[in-house]
Every structure is written in C-alpha cells, then in structure tokens.
Amino acid sequence: xxxxxxxxxxxxxxxxxxxxxxxxxxxxxxxxxxxxxxxxxxxxxxxxxxxxxxxxxxxxxxxxxxxxxxxxxxxxxxxxxxxxxxxxxxxxxxxxxxxxxxxxxxxxxxxxxxxxxxxxxxxxxxxxxxxxxxxxxxxxxxxxxxxxxxxxxxxxxxxxxxxxxxxxxxxxxxxxxxxxxxxxxxxxxxxxxxxxxxxxxxxxxxxxxxxxxxxxxxxxxxxxxxxxxxxxxxxxxxxxxxxxxxxxxxxxxxxxxxxxxxxxxxxxxxxxxxxxxxxxxxxxxxxxxxxxxxxxxxxxxxxxxxxxxxxxxxxxxxxxxxxxxxxxxxxxxxxxxxxxxxxxxxxxxxxxxxxxxxxxxxxxxxxxxxxxxxxxxxxxxxxxxxxxxxxxxxxxxxxxxxxxxxxxxxxxxxxxxxxxxxxxxxxxxxxxxxxxxxxxxxxxxxxxxxxxxxxxxxxxxxxxxxxxxxxxxxxxxxxxxxxxxxxxxxxxxxxxxxxxxxxxxxxxxxxxxxxxxxxxxxxxxxxxxxxxxxxxxxxxxxxxxxxxxxxxxxxxxxxxxxxxxxxxxxxxxxxxxxxxxxxxxxxxxxxxxxxxxxxxxx
Amino acid sequence: xxxxxxxxxxxxxxxxxxxxxxxxxxxxxxxxxxxxxxxxxxxxxxxxxxxxxxxxxxxxxxxxxxxx
Amino acid sequence: xxxxxxxxxxxxxxxxxxxxxxxxxxxxxxxxxxxxxxxxxxxxxxxxxxxxxxxxxxxxxxxxxxxxxxxxxxxxxxxxxxxxxxxxxxxxxxxxxxxxxxxxxxxxxxxxxxxxxxxxxxxxxxxxxxxxxxxxxxxxxxxxxxxxxxxxxxxxxxxxxxxxxxxxxxxxxxxxxxxxxxxxxxxxxxxxxxxxxxxxxxxxxxxxxxxxxxxxxxxxxxxxxxxxxxxxxxxxxxxxxxxxxxxxxxxxxxxxxxxxxxxxxxxxxxx
Numbered sequence: 001x002x003x004x005x006x007x008x009x010x011x012x013x014x015x016x017x018x019x020x021x022x023x024x025x026x027x028x029x030x031x032x033x034x035x036x037x038x039x040x041x042x043x044x045x046x047x048x049x050x051x052x053x054x055x056x057x058x059x060x061x062x063x064x065x066x067x068x069x070x071x072x073x074x075x076x077x078x079x080x081x082x083x084x085x086x087x088x089x090x091x092x093x094x095x096x097x098x099x100x101x102x103x104x105x106x107x108x109x110x111x112x113x114x115x116x117x118x119x120x121x122x123x124x125x126x127x128x129x130x131x132x133x134x135x136x137x138x139x140x141x142x143x144x145x146x147x148x149x150x151x152x153x154x155x156x157x158x159x160x161x162x163x164x165x166x167x168x169x170x171x172x173x174x175x176x177x178x179x180x181x182x183x184x185x186x187x188x189x190x191x192x193x194x195x196x197x198x199x200x201x202x203x204x205x206x207x208x209x210x211x212x213x214x215x216x217x218x219x220x221x222x223x224x225x226x227x228x229x230x231x232x233x234x235x236x237x238x239x240x241x242x243x244x245x246x247x248x249x250x251x252x253x254x255x256x257x258x259x260x261x262x263x264x265x266x267x268x269x270x271x272x273x274x275x276x277x278x279x280x281x282x283x284x285x286x287x288x289x290x291x292x293x294x295x296x297x298x299x300x301x302x303x304x305x306x307x308x309x310x311x312x313x314x315x316x317x318x319x320x321x322x323x324x325x326x327x328x329x330x331x332x333x334x335x336x337x338x339x340x341x342x343x344x345x346x347x348x349x350x351x352x353x354x355x356x357x358x359x360x361x362x363x364x365x366x367x368x369x370x371x372x373x374x375x376x377x378x379x380x381x382x383x384x385x386x387x388x389x390x391x392x393x394x395x396x397x398x399x400x401x402x403x404x405x406x407x408x409x410x411x412x413x414x415x416x417x418x419x420x421x422x423x424x425x426x427x428x429x430x431x432x433x434x435x436x437x438x439x440x441x442x443x444x445x446x447x448x449x450x451x452x453x454x455x456x457x458x459x460x461x462x463x464x465x466x467x468x469x470x471x472x473x474x475x476x477x478x479x480x481x482x483x484x485x486x487x488x489x490x491x492x493x494x495x496x497x498x499x500x501x502x503x504x505x506x507x508x509x510x511x512x513x514x515x516x517x518x519x520x521x522x523x524x525x526x527x528x529x530x531x532x533x534x535x536x537x538x539x540x541x542x543x544x545x546x547x548x549x550x551x552x553x554x555x556x557x558x559x560x561x562x563x564x565x566x567x568x569x570x571x572x573x574x575x576x577x578x579x580x581x582x583x584x585x586x587x588x589x590x591x592x593x594x595x596x597x598x599x600x601x602x
Numbered sequence: 603x604x605x606x607x608x609x610x611x612x613x614x615x616x617x618x619x620x621x622x623x624x625x626x627x628x629x630x631x632x633x634x635x636x637x638x639x640x641x642x643x644x645x646x647x648x649x650x651x652x653x654x655x656x657x658x659x660x661x662x663x664x665x666x667x668x669x670x
Numbered sequence: 671x672x673x674x675x676x677x678x679x680x681x682x683x684x685x686x687x688x689x690x691x692x693x694x695x696x697x698x699x700x701x702x703x704x705x706x707x708x709x710x711x712x713x714x715x716x717x718x719x720x721x722x723x724x725x726x727x728x729x730x731x732x733x734x735x736x737x738x739x740x741x742x743x744x745x746x747x748x749x750x751x752x753x754x755x756x757x758x759x760x761x762x763x764x765x766x767x768x769x770x771x772x773x774x775x776x777x778x779x780x781x782x783x784x785x786x787x788x789x790x791x792x793x794x795x796x797x798x799x800x801x802x803x804x805x806x807x808x809x810x811x812x813x814x815x816x817x818x819x820x821x822x823x824x825x826x827x828x829x830x831x832x833x834x835x836x837x838x839x840x841x842x843x844x845x846x847x848x849x850x851x852x853x854x855x856x857x858x859x860x861x862x863x864x865x866x867x868x869x870x871x872x873x874x875x876x877x878x879x880x881x882x883x884x885x886x887x888x889x890x891x892x893x894x895x896x897x898x899x900x901x902x903x904x905x906x907x908x909x910x911x912x913x914x915x916x917x918x919x920x921x922x923x924x925x926x927x928x929x930x931x932x933x934x935x936x937x938x939x940x941x
Contacts, residue, residue: 050814050817051814051815053817054811054814054816057811126814128811132771132772132810134770134771134772134788135771135772135811135812135813216789217771217772217787217788217789218787218789218790221772221787252611252612253616256623256674256677257673257674257677259671259673260673260677280785281706282706282707282774282783282784282785282792283707283785283787283790284707284708284709284711284766284784284785284786284787284790284791284792284793285709285713285787285789285790286708286709287708287709288699288705288706288708291706291708295692295695296692299688299691299692300688302684302687302688303684303685303688306680306684306687307677307680307681307684309630309633310623310626310630310676310677310680311677313623313626313629313630314623314626314674314676314677317623317625317626318616318621318623320625321614321616321621322612322613322614322615322616323611323612323613324611324613324614325625327625328624328625328628329625329628329629331625332625336611353633356637357636357637357640357641360637360641360691361641361644361645363691364645364691364694364695365695365699365706366649366695366698366699366704366706367644367645367649367695367698368783369649369655369656369704369781369782369783370648370649370652370781370783372783372785372809373774373776373783373785373809373810374809438648439778439779440776440777440778440779440780440807441778442774442776442807442808442809443809444809444810444811444816445809445811445816445817446816446817447817447818448817450805450807450820451820452803452805452820452821452822453778453805453806453807453820453822454778454805455778455779456779508617508618508621509618509672513671513672514671515671542709546709546713546790547713547789547790551789552713552714552715552716552717552788552789553715553716553717554716554717554770554788554789555716555717555769555770555788557746557770557771557813559813622674622676623674623676623677624676626676627676627679627680630680631683634683634687637687638687638690641690641691641694645694645698649781650698650702652779652780652781653780653781653799654777654780654781654782654796654797654798654799655702655704655780655781655782655796656704656705656706656707656781656782656784656794656795656796657702657703657704657705657795657796657797658703658704658705658795
C-alpha cells in the first residue's frame with residue numbers, strides 16, 4: 001500500500017494537479033513560441049512577418065515567466081504547507097476559488113495577446129512582458145494581470161490561514177521549514193506586487209480605458225521594476241525550497257542546516273524588493289546616488305544565494321558520503337546520477353552557479369553600459385528562470401507526478417535523457433547569447449541584422465553564435481517534447497500501489513538550533529518595509545516631481561486602436577471574433593489607420 | 603520504485619558531529635576562484651576595453667582648463 | 671545556532687566577493703570617472719519638441735575647442751540627426767530624448783548605451799579618438815518596426831569636419847534673355863574662422879567666389895548669371911552650388927517670351 005500525497009490529501013492533490021497541468025499547458029505553448037523566435041531571430045527559418053515576432057515574444061515571456069512558473073509554484077506551495085503542517089486546507093472551495101481566479105486572469109490576458117496574431121480581431125497586447133508605457137496594450141490585458149495577481153494573493157491568504165490554524169493547535173512548535181519558506185516568500189510577494197498593482201490600477205488601466213490622458217513613462221517603468229525584480233525571487237524561492245527540502249533526500253542524505261535555510265529566506269524577504277532600480281541603471285531621470293544604493297542592496301542579495309550554494313552542496317555531499325563516497329571530489333561519483341529527479345535538479349543548480357556570475361555583472365552599476373539590454377541579459381535569465389527554475393520544476397515533476405496521480409512515472413530513462421538534453425541545449429544557447437551580448441547584439445529584436453551596424457567578434461563570428469543559438473533551441477524543443485510525452489503517458493498509466501511515500505528531507509542541524517527570532521515574521525516584514533521605504537521613497541518622489549504624477553503629455557502608442565473603447569465593447573468584439581465577414585471588414589478599414597498613426601507619430 | 607532502491611544503497615549513517623563537508627569546501631573554493639577570474643576578465647578586459655565609455659563631462663572640462 | 675567552520679569560511683569569502691564587486695564598481699566611477707546617465711538634465715515636453723530650444727533642431731554644436739554637444743531625438747523608427755558627424759579627438763556630449771515611446775540610443779560595440787524615455791533627457795559625455803563609423807541601434811522594443819531602427823555616428827578626420835551650412839536661393843523660372851541671380855548663404859557654426867570658396871556651376875560655366883567667415887558668422891554670396899549662359903538646347907538649365915563638400919542642386923526653367931508652353935515643347939523634342 002502506498003502513502004503518497006494523493007493518499008494523504010486526495011482533495012488537495014486535485015488542486016495541485018490542476019495547478020501543475022495549467023503550468024504545463026503554458027510551458028507547452030510558451031516553449032513552442034520559443035523555438036519559433038529562435039529560428040526567426042537567427043534567420044535560420046522565418047515564416048511569419050517580423051511584426052508578429054513581438055506578439056510571439058510577448059506570449060513567450062508572459063506564458064513562461066508568469067504563467068508557467070507561478071501556476072507550478074502555487075501547486076508546490078500548497079503541497080508544502082499541507083504536507084509539512086500535516087493538515088488539509090481550511091476551506092477547499094476557497095482554494096479552488098483562487099485557482100479559478102488565476103485561470104480567468106490568465107485567459108483574459110491571453111485573449112488580447114493572441115488576438116495580436118490576427119487582423120480579424122482588432123485587439124492586441126504586443127507590449128512584451130514589461131509593458132512599458134507609452135506602448136499601450138488592450139485593457140483586457142491589464143485587467144487579466146490584475147485578476148491573476150489577486151488570485152495569487154488569495155492563495156497566500158490560504159497558506160496563512162493553514163498556518164494560523166496549525167499554530168493554534170501547536171503553540172510551542174517551530175514553524176516547519178517548508179511552511180516557513182512559503183510564508184516568507186508570500187510576504188515578499190505581497191510587498192513586491194504593490195508596485196505592479198499601483199502601476200496598473202492607478203495609471204495603466206485607467207489610461208488604456210481613456211479615463212486619464214497620459215502617464216509618466218518613467219514612473220510606471222519604475223513601479224514595474226519595483227515588482228519586476230522581486231518577481232524573479234517568487235520563482236526562485238520555490239526552486240530553492242526544492243533544493244533545500246527535496247534534493248538532500250534524493251541524494252540519500254539530510255539537509256545540512258535548517259537554521260541557515262531560514263536565515264536565507266529571511267534575507268530574501270528583506271532584500272528582494274529594494275533592488276529593482278538595478279534594472280534602471282541606464283535610465284535618465286534617476287540620480288546616480290539612488291542607483292548606487294540599489295546596487296549595494298543587490299550585491300548583498302548575493303549573500304543568501306551564495307549561502308544556499310554551500311548548504312545545498314553540503315547536503316548532497318552528505319548523501320554521497322552515506323552512500324560510500326570518499327575524497328575531495330570522488331564523492332561526486334557516489335551520487336545517484338541515474339535518477340532523473342536528482343540529476344535534473346543538480347544540473348539546474350550547476351547552471352545557476354553560472355547564472356550567478358552573469359547576475360553579478362548585471363548587478364554592477366557602470367558595467368551595465370556594456371551589457372544593458374543586450375543579448376547577454378537574455379542569456380542570463382535563460383540560465384536562471386529558464387534552467388535553474390524550469391529544469392528544477394521539470395525534474396521534480398517526475399517525483400510529484402506519482403504523488404498527485406497515484407500512477408508510476410511512464411519512463412525514467414526518457415526522463416533522464418530529457419533533463420540532460422535541457423542542460424546541453426541551454427549550454428549552447430545561453431553561452432552564445434552571453435557572447436553575442438558582449439558584442440552589443442540587442443535583445444528583443446526580430447531581426448538583429450542591420451544595414452549600417454555590424455557586430456564584431458574577436459573570437460568566432462556572429463554566424464557561429466547564431467548557429468549555436470539555433471542548435472540549442474532545437475535541443476531544448478526536443479527535451480520539451482520528451483517531457484510532455486512522459487507527463488501524458490503517465491496519465492494513461494494505471495494506479496500503482498508501490499509508489500514512494502510523500503515526505504521531505506530531514507535536517508542534520510534541525511530547527512531546534514535556529515534562534516527563535518528567525519520565526520518572528522512580523523519583525524522581518526517590518527524590516528523589509530522599512531528598507532523598501534528607504535530605497536524607494538526618494539527616487540519615486542523625485543520622478544514625480546520631475547515628470548508629474550501623470551507625466552508630461554505623451555503621445556499614446558496603442559498597439560491596437562481598440563484600446564480606447566470601454567471594456568464592455570471589447571468583450572463584445574471578442575464575441576465577434578468568429579464572425580469573420582464583419583470583423584475583416586472592420587480590419588480592412590482600420591489597417592490604414594494603424595499605418596497613419598505611425599506616420600502621425602513621425 | 604527506484605527511490606527506495608536509491609535509499610537502499612546507503613551504506614553508512616553519518617551524524618551531524620562526524621560530518622565535515624570537505625568536498626563542498628573544495629568545490630566552492632573552486633567556484634570562488636572562477637568567479638574572481640571571470641569578474642576581472644569581464645570588468646577589466648571586456649568592459650574597460652570596450653571604448654569609448656561614458657565619462658564625467660565636468661571633470662574632463664576641469665582637466666582641460668588645467669591644460670590651458 | 672551552530673554554523674559549521676567551513677560554512678563560516680565561505681560566509682567570509684562571500685562577503686569578500688560582495689565588497690570586492692562594490693569596490694570595483696566604485697573604482698570605475700571615482701578612479702576612472704565613468705559617470706552614470708542620471709538626472710542632470712531638465713525634463714522636456716515630448717509633444718512640444720519642435721519648439722524646444724534643445725531639440726527643436728536635432729544637431730551637432732561646437733561648444734569648445736574640441737568639445738561638442740549633440741542633440742538627438744529618437745522616435746519610431748529612426749534617430750535624428752542621422753548620421754551624426756563629429757571630428758576625431760573630440761569630447762562629445764550626447765543629449766537624447768524621445769518623441770513618442772521608450773527607445774534606447776546604443777553605439778554597437780562600445781560602452782555608449784542609454785535608455786531614452788519620453789520627457790527625460792539622457793546625457794552622456796564620450797571621448798572619440800580615431801576616425802570610425804559606429805552603428806547605432808535601439809535596443810528597447812518600441813513597436814512593430816523596432817528592428818529597423820538604426821543610425822550611425824561618423825567620427826571623421828579633423829580636416830574633413832565642419833559645421834558649415836549652405837542654403838541657396840535660386841529662381842525656378844527666368845524669362846529668356848534675362849539674367850538670373852543666385853544667392854548662396856553660407857553659415858559657419860564652428861567656433862574657428864572658415865576660409866573657403868563658393869562655386870556655382872550652371873550651363874557648363876563655373877564661377878567662384880571667396881568666402882571668409884569668423885566663427886558663428888553667416889554671409890551671403892550673390893552670383894549673377896548672364897542670359898547667354900542660360901541659352902541651352904533644353905529650356906531646363908541645371909545648376910550646382912558647391913561649398914567644400916556641401917552641394918546644392920537645382921534647375922532653372924527658361925521661358926520663351928510669348929510662348930508659355932515653350933518649356934514643355936522643348937522637353938518633348940528632347941525625347
């Protein structure tokens with residue numbers, strides 16, 4: 001008889017399953033768009049108009065960076081809270097409600113993005129993942145994002161409710177480590193999302209609805225990065241959680257230090273947000289002093305990651321030595337490299353070590369003249385969110401799938417090949433992206449081939465770099481296909497009675513060694529807020545003082561003409577989408593208008 | 603399942619006090635050296651060698667005045 | 671809380687790394703004088719750039735012996751002026767703003783790179799040593815034609831560089847048998863004086879006038895063209911005015927008295 005998560009919490013397992021499947025759906029579409037872009041950009045194979053590239057890029061960014069990661073992590077967090085507190089959610093309908101809200105929000109944001117592909121619906125949100133004003137997306141896009149974020153807020157409420165209920169019954173116990181990680185991450189997320197909520201609700205949404213005339217582009221951009229940097233920790237902290245509480249177990253050992261894991265998460269809580277300005281080192285209108293403060297905060301944010309590197313590797317080494325490993329490096333051979341779950345996570349960690357370096361460069365203030373908005377940055381985040389996070393999530397899926405379906409994994413060898421292929425593909429792609437960035441090749445462009453601009457490589461050539469990027473992209477796509485084959489085929493397996501039990505790693509140095517103050521969430525929240533106020537008050541005041549709250553008068557640049565109409569009309573248009581005749585007539589009339597706008601702007 | 607197979611290959615039980623992560627220290631020491639070397643390369647060769655660079659206009663003006 | 675000795679060592683090493691990184695960056699700022707784009711410049715109204723003192727006319731301006739200021743406007747999907755021409759061995763301060771959405775102004779393969787935000791002005795001072803052509807790209811997504819947004823900065827040899835502006839006032843039509851006057855305005859926007867010539871080539875004949883200008887001065891040179899010069903097979907007579915490497919071209923149509931269609935007829939017989 002098995003003792004899987006499904007056996008322990010059958011109702012919650014369904015929620016986790018739904019969240020995972022939503023996440024995989026986003027991964028599939030986002031991944032497909034990934035290969036389309038790779039081939040287009042490198043000019044290996046182009047089948048669409050270059051203007052559509054930006055629609056593909058928007059969908060790729062939103063679906064992978066937001067939808068894939070966050071749906072997966074709400075699943076993991078729900079599993080972590082219920083498993084470590086050993087109690088089900090307080091109200092299952094509430095749990096399904098936040099999941100439902102996230103789905104509706106995603107769908108609402110996706111409609112205008114995908115409508116950008118067709119001229120028969122006059123709706124678009126090809127504003128990329130960063131939606132910088134005065135580029136303006138359809139109101140439905142902003143509204144969808146808001147609902148999605150509100151969904152995650154309610155998910156946080158759910159986890160806090162579970163913890164409070166548990167605390168009432170266990171007043172003198174330490175917060176179990178997985179729950180502690182969930183709670184600190186959630187508080188960080190609440191603080192971080194205030195930025196994007198303010199940007200959308202106060203400025204971008206009213207502006208896209210025509211309620212206000214203009215916005216201050218530097219202000220909305222700064223509010224975006226208030227959220228835009230810590231969002232990466234929202235993906236990364238569940239990854240760290242997997243490395244801390246699962247990887248030691250798969251290595252055959254124990255977590256080296258529970259107290260240090262808590263210290264790391266507290267550091268992330270207090271330092272994640274007051275760093276966003278490091279994305280704006282090259283922005284005019286922000287004083288150098290503010291940029292320097294953001295850099296100092298960012299550099300100290302390296303500390304929790306560097307500590308994690310030690311603790312996680314030491315936990316793996318503990319497993320290796322218990323399995324008979326010896327020597328300074330010889331112990332590495334004793335690790336379970338045939339286990340796709342372990343190997344995937346270990347390779348993801350290795351890639352993150354490399355990403356750590358390019359991140360250190362990104363954090364350096366003046367060196368941003370070299371790398372800012374070049375392909376280097378794209379190489380960096382394909383190592384972080386694209387590998388450290390995505391590969392860990394995929395690898396740990398091979399452990400989670402049996403837990404939430406009650407079915408054995410379809411094929412472990414295929415899973416092993418899949419995680420290794422991802423590592424190899426990303427090595428090619430990301431290394432070439434970093435190198436291209438150093439030559440000044442820009443990111444976010446459909447055709448980095450110019451008439452009057454050449455990129456000179458001291459070693460190799462741009463052609464060679466493009467070939468590596470395309471090759472990497474193809475390998476990554478094959479890896480994704482294998483992943484989905486395994487997930488789908490596992491779904492067709494019958495129920496198994498011989499699955500591993502649900503659980504997570506024990507610690508060598510347990511919570512009893514951790515000072516009580518670490519569990520004082522109110523204290524850390526207060527410190528986090530003070531640091532945010534310290535880092536952001538003066539820059540924001542200065543930006544508002546310079547450019548005004550609603551900015552100078554700007555020329556609105558809607559990516560679709562429809563965006564000025566009220567939402568009701570927009571929804572109606574969505575319904576009309578199927579009536580081709582009417583819609584194409586409308587588009588025929590509007591297409592010249594779109595060109596005219598570009599002319600007027602000139 | 604293989605998870606249980608993996609666990610069964612455990613040969614010894616190593617407790618907190620008898621475990622020194624010397625392999626981790628070796629690996630992370632190596633990482634430290636790589637980081638330092640790469641940082642020096644990217645900052646001093648790639649970045650500072652990528653002239654022209656944005657400089658403080660006013661400081662140069664002062665220097666220019668000094669020359670005259 | 672007991673932390674293993676090795677991990678304490680690593681903690682110290684990590685702090686050394688962090689402090690070392692911050693120290694390197696600080697050395698770049700203070701020791702090497704690398705300045706960040708900041709809030710030095712006053713804001714502008716993006717919709718009123720045409721009337722703006724700084725950006726009404728995107729241009730290169732000389733402010734000192736080897737010092738220049740460049741006012742650049744980025745807009746969908748081009749930079750103005752383009753190309754930007756500056757001399758070698760100069761110190762150039764770029765002022766860049768945007769007319770519409772967020773762009774960037776980035777000289778490929780260099781450390782000259784800034785965001786360009788509507789309402790804000792990015793200021794960057796750069797030293798150019800040797801003659802070179804730099805490609806300029808916009809590296810922030812700005813709309814469906816973003817990938818076609820590019821420009822160039824030409825750093826040219828000192829003797830090929832000037833800030834001379836030439837404008838020509840010539841008649842479109844002239845009656846047969848009448849003489850024509852061509853006024854050439856030459857403006858020297860450099861600080862140093864300019865000695866050169868203005869040359870008019872018309873109907874196969876060339877006349878040359880000396881031009882001598884102090885820095886910042888403008889002058890007008892008048893050429894009077896004889897009626898004989900304007901007698902040609904074709905009633906359209908081409909002219910060209912050359913001042914150094916600036917050239918203006920145009921056509922004068924000679925109209926036969928009493929025959930208003932003369933010009934057209936002439937054109938037809940030519941075919």
